[in-house]
Amino acid sequence: MDILLISEYILLAALAFYCIATIRISTRKTISMGIVGLLGLSAAVATILILIKYINGIAFCSDIALALVILGPIGTITFSKVIRGW
């Protein structure tokens, strides 16, 4: 195993731990805390998908990650506007 693959696996494990932390955050009592957790989760899942693309050679993971990166923050902004009140 080369060092690049090992570091990719280390980053994958760290992102898995971070996903658990953000899901735990998103179950707290206020709605804003849920949005914070899901914003972090979208970034982590996009990075995980890119890592899966490089480790396993699945090319369409990049397209899913691009959709997630665009729609995650836009959904967050929209939902925040709803919470604030128009």
Add this chain to the structure above:
Amino acid sequence: MDDIFTLIKSAVLIISAILVVLTAIGLLRYKDDMDLILYARIHMLGVADMSCILALLFLNEPLLAITYLFLTPFASHSIANAYYYGEEKR
């Protein structure tokens, strides 16, 4: 023997992993009954966002990295704004 670019790429990915783990520990560490904990968590989330952007840049995905770099500050600001004018005032 790996070339120098592979070594730099590996080092950046490992640094990103360390920063992501530190962010996860920071997110879970503080209790909910602290005052203004949401702003602190938004601030902590910025570290993980930037390390994800760094990892995406070094994984040859500049489109994703730049898109996320431009969209994340707007999202963080809108969450804080919604909490300030929406939930905190209630």
